[in-house]
Amino acid sequence: MFAGRKFAAFLFDMDGTLINSIASAERVWGDWARRHGLDVAAFLPTIHGVRAIETITALALPGVDPGHEADLLLKAEADDLDGIVQIAGAVAFLNSLPPERWAIVTSAPRSLALARMKVAGIPVPAVLVAAEDVSRGKPAPDCFQLGARRLGFDARDCLVFEDAPAGIAAAEAAGASVMVINATHQHPLATQHAAISGYDAIGITVDERGWVALEPQRNAA
DSSP states (O other): OOTTOOBSEEEEOOBTTTEEOHHHHHHHHHHHHHHTTOOHHHHGGGSTTSOHHHHHHHHOOTTOOHHHHHHHHHHHHHTOOTTOEEOTTHHHHHHHSOGGGEEEEOSSOHHHHHHHHHHHTOOOOSOEEOGGGOSSOTTSSHHHHHHHHHHTSOGGGEEEEEOSHHHHHHHHHHTOEEEEEOTTOSSOOOOSSEEESOSTTEEEEEOTTSOEEEEEOTTOO
16 A cells, blocks of 8 residues: 555545545535436436536536536525534544645545534635636646645645545645545445555654655454
């Protein structure tokens, strides 16, 4: 698992990577999809890891204003925080990192991200890149490039933690290394990248420059 590799910083997606918010998101989006006559089962897998406005725009529904609908969905998601929890070991792992060496890069709007993080107990980082901070969402690389730049580094020197295909593609396009989190997947994602189901099995070491390396936790269950 990245044997011998050191990274300037870690960039974390949020939903599905640090927190499990699937039940909440799918309740809200499922209701929205039914109101618009969509096949809910086919539609829900498309919402993860992508900004709401881009998901809705891609549908090209007649008479639907993507910006307005995205705002309605944001309010509904902010009102439904039931069952949102951290991915196993996420909080302890984040707290072990030097605060200037990690960021959260999410497709969620900032207000929703902060609300979900609070419920799940996720610490708020110094750098949080949210949906409104970029003009192009994932799978474009802009968000990860911005997150790395705000930390003072190049994305190519960073490790991205992701769970969704759009986010993985964004990280690849940014030139970053990728760790896939499989915690919320019913079936492990087919990927060429390293993958873990939670954070209990990994720890870190920090060198004299502040660069961070992963190391396995031998006593992990």
